[in-house]
Amino acid sequence: MTDLTQSLFGVEFHSPVLLASGTCGYGPEYADLIPLDRIGGLVTKAVSVEPRVGNPPHRVAETPGGMINAIGLENVGLERFIAEKLPWLKENLTRAHAFVNVVGYTSDDFAAVVAGLDGEEGFLGYEINVSCPNVKGGTMFGTDEIALAELVKQLRAETQRPLVVKLTPNVADVGVFARICEENGADGLSAINTFPGMLIDVERRRTVIGNRTGGVSGPAILPMGVYSTWRARAACNLPIMGIGGIRNGNDAMQYILAGACLVQVGTASFVDPDAAICVHEGIASYLEDHGLPTLTELVGALENEGISGLPS
Amino acid sequence: MTDLTQSLFGVEFHSPVLLASGTCGYGPEYADLIPLDRIGGLVTKAVSVEPRVGNPPHRVAETPGGMINAIGLENVGLERFIAEKLPWLKENLTRAHAFVNVVGYTSDDFAAVVAGLDGEEGFLGYEINVSCPNVKGGTMFGTDEIALAELVKQLRAETQRPLVVKLTPNVADVGVFARICEENGADGLSAINTFPGMLIDVERRRTVIGNRTGGVSGPAILPMGVYSTWRARAACNLPIMGIGGIRNGNDAMQYILAGACLVQVGTASFVDPDAAICVHEGIASYLEDHGLPTLTELVGALENEGISGLPS
Amino acid sequence: MLTTRTDLHGVSGADSRADHRTGHRAPHRVTPCRSRARVTSRRRVADDTWWIELDSPEIAAASQPGQFVMFGLGLEEPGVFLLPRPFSVAWRSEDGRVGLLLRVFGEGTRRLARLEPGDEALLLGPLGRPFRVAPGRPIECVAGGVGLAPFIFLTAEATAASNSAAGPSAGASVRLLYGERSERLLFDSDLLHELTGVTPELFTEDGSAGRRGFVTAGIEDGSEALLLACGPTPMLHAVVRLAAERGRELQVSVEEHMACGIGTCQGCVVPGADGSWIKSCVEGPVFDATELTWPI
Amino acid sequence: MLTTRTDLHGVSGADSRADHRTGHRAPHRVTPCRSRARVTSRRRVADDTWWIELDSPEIAAASQPGQFVMFGLGLEEPGVFLLPRPFSVAWRSEDGRVGLLLRVFGEGTRRLARLEPGDEALLLGPLGRPFRVAPGRPIECVAGGVGLAPFIFLTAEATAASNSAAGPSAGASVRLLYGERSERLLFDSDLLHELTGVTPELFTEDGSAGRRGFVTAGIEDGSEALLLACGPTPMLHAVVRLAAERGRELQVSVEEHMACGIGTCQGCVVPGADGSWIKSCVEGPVFDATELTWPI
Ligand SMILES: Cc1cc2nc3c(=O)[nH]c(=O)nc-3n(C[C@H](O)[C@H](O)[C@H](O)COP(=O)(O)OP(=O)(O)OC[C@H]3O[C@@H](n4cnc5c(N)ncnc54)[C@H](O)[C@@H]3O)c2cc1C
Ligand SMILES: Cc1cc2nc3c(=O)[nH]c(=O)nc-3n(C[C@H](O)[C@H](O)[C@H](O)COP(=O)(O)OP(=O)(O)OC[C@H]3O[C@@H](n4cnc5c(N)ncnc54)[C@H](O)[C@@H]3O)c2cc1C
Numbered sequence A, B: 001m002t003d004l005t006q007s008l009f010g011v012e013f014h015s016p017v018l019l020a021s022g023t024c025g026y027g028p029e030y031a032d033l034i035p036l037d038r039i040g041g042l043v044t045k046a047v048s049v050e051p052r053v054g055n056p057p058h059r060v061a062e063t064p065g066g067m068i069n070a071i072g073l074e075n076v077g078l079e080r081f082i083a084e085k086l087p088w089l090k091e092n093l094t095r096a097h098a099f100v101n102v103v104g105y106t107s108d109d110f111a112a113v114v115a116g117l118d119g120e121e122g123f124l125g126y127e128i129n130v131s132c133p134n135v136k137g138g139t140m141f142g143t144d145e146i147a148l149a150e151l152v153k154q155l156r157a158e159t160q161r162p163l164v165v166k167l168t169p170n171v172a173d174v175g176v177f178a179r180i181c182e183e184n185g186a187d188g189l190s191a192i193n194t195f196p197g198m199l200i201d202v203e204r205r206r207t208v209i210g211n212r213t214g215g216v217s218g219p220a221i222l223p224m225g226v227y228s229t230w231r232a233r234a235a236c237n238l239p240i241m242g243i244g245g246i247r248n249g250n251d252a253m254q255y256i257l258a259g260a261c262l263v264q265v266g267t268a269s270f271v272d273p274d275a276a277i278c279v280h281e282g283i284a285s286y287l288e289d290h291g292l293p294t295l296t297e298l299v300g301a302l303e304n305e306g307i308s309g310l311p312s
Numbered sequence C, D: 001m002l003t004t005r006t007d008l009h010g011v012s013g014a015d016s017r018a019d020h021r022t023g024h025r026a027p028h029r030v031t032p033c034r035s036r037a038r039v040t041s042r043r044r045v046a047d048d049t050w051w052i053e054l055d056s057p058e059i060a061a062a063s064q065p066g067q068f069v070m071f072g073l074g075l076e077e078p079g080v081f082l083l084p085r086p087f088s089v090a091w092r093s094e095d096g097r098v099g100l101l102l103r104v105f106g107e108g109t110r111r112l113a114r115l116e117p118g119d120e121a122l123l124l125g126p127l128g129r130p131f132r133v134a135p136g137r138p139i140e141c142v143a144g145g146v147g148l149a150p151f152i153f154l155t156a157e158a159t160a161a162s163n164s165a166a167g168p169s170a171g172a173s174v175r176l177l178y179g180e181r182s183e184r185l186l187f188d189s190d191l192l193h194e195l196t197g198v199t200p201e202l203f204t205e206d207g208s209a210g211r212r213g214f215v216t217a218g219i220e221d222g223s224e225a226l227l228l229a230c231g232p233t234p235m236l237h238a239v240v241r242l243a244a245e246r247g248r249e250l251q252v253s254v255e256e257h258m259a260c261g262i263g264t265c266q267g268c269v270v271p272g273a274d275g276s277w278i279k280s281c282v283e284g285p286v287f288d289a290t291e292l293t294w295p296i
């Protein structure tokens, strides 16, 4: 039997597969559909200090090989998250771990969420979302080296819990931002969030998405996510959660070989709620088929790593 | 009858559709397959001062909803381009216009190509490729504001011909780079080049692409291209060639409504060599179906442009 | 593996949606079923319009009129990525088939319309809040286009109920008004009668069949029947206006883009009467007209 | 609309490819045809392996053994994006059908294998440089796996030619060695004989049919026949080594990922003997072994 267990962020992850932020709510809906404790965990929808109403419809639409969304980080806000959502996570997750996805307009906003949550139970750590393309200033921290460094430093001071920063691919070099996170005390990285995109209804001559622009996710961005993971891995030593377009074990193994130790499944769950379970099983089969007892040795294990790749 | 003619770059484009750089060679192969003079023109494969051998195979592979390539800007170099390729363009294109896609490692490299070509016949202008993710330093100029400004200024001094800069989407804000091009004398923009990506063969544990990383193109990037076009349009007044994932009239109209006056068809031509013709015809049908006599009034004509898009 | 809890959504109208402690709406909780369903038949019932039956006993058993399914191809189809699309449950059979009425609009419906008998699809459902009709209450259904779908189910169930009750008022309690742009889009009327036992009052905008004009013209003056409406947004607006003018109680089934269908993505919001955004997949798709904001 | 210029690529081996003025290779120019082709039949000929015939008179007429087509679905298929894939022309009929031998490897071939009779596909071809065989020259074909495809075409044409020539040496001039991993992958031998008139010498790695071992074991010692090889890379390497050792003339058909198939994308390069990259779609897929660099 293969064992997918890894020790990460001070705990055991018995599966490398998590549900991605914004695609699994705060947990209960998927618990009706899949046994959450069979996967590694989930990342909640973004939580901000104040409740947010979000963007007008349409908020989602399909794009070639993927989808676009502009939810606008609608969420119940810190207070109600603690009162109404955290208790469910605490009571219902046993082996699965929860990360809380955190957003804010200012670094103090982020810090307030972390400070407000830190004494609570029901979750493992934070995924700091500096990479949402669907709100004004949503990627500000994710594309500004100095602002990101300050933010990570400030949050590090607020908590001992795992602090994972979710990167945006929307920069010249993800590696630079990965390194900044490491240098300022982050414990891990998530790569990647969505790409800014626009879809136009040519009959109505309007953008399909109410917010006009949105974030593109799904299989379409798989190669960009694998690339970003590989860049981040080359630039720093933090554990990485690979995200973007993962539908099956093969997709997940690409991220793992590129350097991710965990993976997150987002859009694919909309196509099939069983997606995360299939990804988990696909990874397990890969190990079995190749006679590999553990996952750890595969993380970043590209055979042509280091080969120059230039013609003779 | 609808008329798709537009006056741009000092000439008439009787069709807004061009073949994208790197996907149509230097012209002759497609001339065997489609009547090139029915479309607006083509952009040649990149030309550098010296010949380049390019990257090792595999150089292309399919990705979800698109493809990845790392040709490595293989090309015959300036001298042989003038001797062997330009004459064909001069003799065979009547109504269609050619842009020469120009690359270089240094700004002097770029300038040498422009200077070397400027006295020749057979092409209309230049598309300056500061956005190739498949060679070391390929996007250097496209992601560095100061370097880009200097480059555009230097090239402007070399030529009176249309000078179009091809942007990379791989930056925090395409608009910033669009404005830099305008301020430094460019005549137009092309948006966008490919996204850096990676594909891994999990059986062999190697990257599929010999160069390891490549550029992702095709339908998968359509919403990102439309978005970049819209951003560039908002940031400056230059005419824009919209590129990325265009397969049909609907896709092209999205770019046009977002602000492009011309569009380029790349990957789709691989799937069907008739793609550019179909795109042309699709745009014509759109105008006819909507009783619109000319294309110009549709450029950037989004109805919800300027609407805040925020919930009540 | 998964149990469906039909008891949670009664047809009594009694399910309380406002959580008065927090002042916030509690979503309508159903436990949907993920069902790999084989297409058992497909027939063309009008221009670009198909009647598709799939074998899905769990969903057939648990569904109520007004609920919907997410209908897609799953992740296995080579070279295809398709988000599932929402479709009203339009019918069910005792032997576990679910009927869907599908009209081709764009890429997604074009692909789904190609499914042939024997092909497998992925269904998730039943989802959302159904129509809420107190037993015995007369109803008037206003269907525009494929908005007919939930009313096929509803009228079929009503006919079955009144047949088994066999009371004297049976048959009088359900009116079905059905409008289309033109005759060539009208659902095959023989099949419709076969499925529902009801003969609809037909309207076409161009007068090519039934009465000429909008379906709303058929809404009875002075009736006290509960109005139920499903169809394109302009039609819904017209019905809402008319119901408000005449003081009629109205439930509408709304359409918004959806990704998950189960309340997690927050993609499907519609404007609530209090100015908030409401998730139509879990709190709808059927709303009391007064729960939402409508343009005046 | 498009004319095919079969005269440009003779079987005479005389087409000069090196442009001596510049010292650079001039690509083999063929004018391919874009053909919306209907699948006329599909049959399973081995595990995961299909014989597909398509109606494409232009391509059938212009093709020569060793040439290939780009085989895809075009841009119309809803929800599907698929680059076309290269396939050897494996057969042609007088009435304009083209036969392809397709084995499922990944997503693309999985999708293409689903095409059913009546479905439309898009073919671009014929493409590339064919095998070059001087008239009357004896040949020995070495086929590994679906590398059999071009040799079905070649042997069928040779049989037809020798039948019409009806000379005494007819039939003796073509040997076909065909290897597979195992019997269940072997092309249906009745169909193969029906198509080609030739009975291949079979090899399987596991000995489940024919001789046990690699197909290269069948290459005749001391023969002067022209060697032609098509198959997986390790097999090609073995044949190249053997031909070099024995001083045999060898043409190989190579496989590299392709996007355009017509020489524009520069995606399909293989290493030339002079260290340069050569586009296999226009200068190949058939090369003299000496034109390329091989691992030692
Ligand atoms: C609760 C509910 C029940 C429905 N029941 C039926 C039914 O019984 N029969 C029927 O034919 N149609 C029904 N629809 C509408 C059907 O879902 C749409 O026609 C379909 O989603 C359009 O997809 P497309 O790809 O063909 O169209 P496109 O316009 O190409 O779709 C583009 C994007 O918009 C979304 N979209 C477009 N129109 C709609 C719409 N009206 N509703 C939701 N999303 C949309 C798609 O999901 C996709 O993401 C229902 C919709 C809802 C919300
Ligand atoms: C000139 C030529 C002739 C061929 N003739 C035949 C034939 O007659 N019968 C047959 O079954 N196969 C033939 N092949 C191989 C066939 O093209 C591949 O099996 C097919 O492209 C694999 O696609 P896939 O999506 O199933 O595989 P995947 O491995 O999923 O493909 C991933 C990517 O790699 C490319 N790729 C993978 N393997 C190959 C390959 N061997 N050659 C080219 N591209 C590849 C695909 O195009 C795609 O971009 C031929 C290849 C060439 C170059």
Ligand SMILES: Cc1cc2nc3c(=O)[nH]c(=O)nc-3n(C[C@H](O)[C@H](O)[C@H](O)COP(=O)(O)O)c2cc1C
Binding pocket: A020, A021, A022, A023, A044, A045, A046, A069, A071, A073, A101, A129, A132, A166, A192, A193, A194, A216, A217, A218, A219, A221, A243, A244, A245, A246, A264, A265, A266, A267, A268, C259, C265, C267
């Ligand atoms: C509907 C939707 C909502 C999302 N909301 C969030 C969010 O609140 N916070 C966040 O960090 N990422 C959010 N994301 C991004 C995903 O977590 C993930 O990074 C992205 O979708 C790429 O993964 P995928 O291709 O598997 O979906 C959202 C994505 C979708 C599709």
Ligand SMILES: Cc1cc2nc3c(=O)[nH]c(=O)nc-3n(C[C@H](O)[C@H](O)[C@H](O)COP(=O)(O)O)c2cc1C
Binding pocket: B020, B021, B022, B023, B045, B046, B069, B071, B073, B101, B129, B132, B166, B192, B193, B194, B216, B217, B218, B219, B221, B243, B244, B245, B246, B264, B265, B266, B267, B268, D259, D265, D267
């Ligand atoms: C095989 C290949 C080669 C390319 N070569 C070049 C190039 O030399 N110069 C350039 O500016 N862009 C090059 N591109 C990018 C395209 O011109 C275009 O910007 C991109 O592919 C997006 O358009 P598409 O989705 O329609 O293909 C290349 C793209 C492909 C697929």
Ligand code: FES
Binding pocket: C257, C258, C259, C260, C261, C262, C263, C264, C265, C266, C267, C268, C269, C279, C280, C281, C282
């Ligand atoms: S469709 Fe996802 S919340 Fe309603």
Ligand code: FES
Binding pocket: D257, D258, D259, D260, D261, D262, D263, D264, D265, D266, D267, D268, D269, D279, D280, D281, D282
């Ligand atoms: S496949 Fe494009 S050049 Fe050969």
